[in-house]
Amino acid sequence: xxxxxxxxxxxxxxxxxxxxxxxxxxxxxxxxxxxxxxxxxxxxxxxxxxxxxxxxxxxxxxxxxxxxxxxxxxxxxxxxxxxxxxxxxxxxxxxxxxxxxxxxxxxxxxxxxxxxxxxxxxxxxxxxxxxxxxxxx
Numbered sequence: 506x507x508x509x510x511x512x513x514x515x516x517x518x519x520x521x522x523x524x525x526x527x528x529x530x531x532x533x534x535x536x537x538x539x540x541x542x543x544x545x546x547x548x549x550x551x552x553x554x555x556x557x558x559x560x561x562x563x564x565x566x567x568x569x570x571x572x573x574x575x576x577x578x579x580x581x582x583x584x585x586x587x588x589x590x591x592x593x594x595x596x597x598x599x600x601x602x603x604x605x606x607x608x609x610x611x612x613x614x615x616x617x618x619x620x621x622x623x624x625x626x627x628x629x630x631x632x633x634x635x636x637x638x639x640x641x642x
Contacts, residue, residue, distance in 0.1 A: 545579055554586035 526532055545562070562579060564571045 545575070545582070553589075554583065559583060 523532075564575055564579065566572075
């Protein structure tokens with residue numbers, strides 16, 4: 506009976522020691538897992554996300570419903586696409602407002618901020634020579 510008790514105590518100590526070693530991170534790592542579903546074809550290759558892509562999304566199903574990590578990824582991509590479009594629309598609306606109210610220059614709308622500024626030497630630019638009868642089409 507004492508031998509059985511001694512074997513059980515040694516087995517318990519061995520299991521406890523293995524748990525401590527694994528908890529300290531010295532037992533190695535698990536193999537990297539790969540998802541068991543195809544990648545979502547949303548906005549692939551850097552192109553913008555279209556409404557048709559969102560309307561035709563089909564998610565892999567599980568016994569209890571949809572896979573949460575797939576849904577989270579899809580919703581994150583749709584939210585990112587909407588945020589980008591909102592920012593782009595805001596910029597375009599501001600440019601349209603500036604153009605309508607004359608507060609911005611045409612050059613500023615095209616990224617050419619210095620079109621309306623005088624040259625650095627203070628002299629106005631020379632006007633092009635007038636067209637002669639021979640120069641006209």
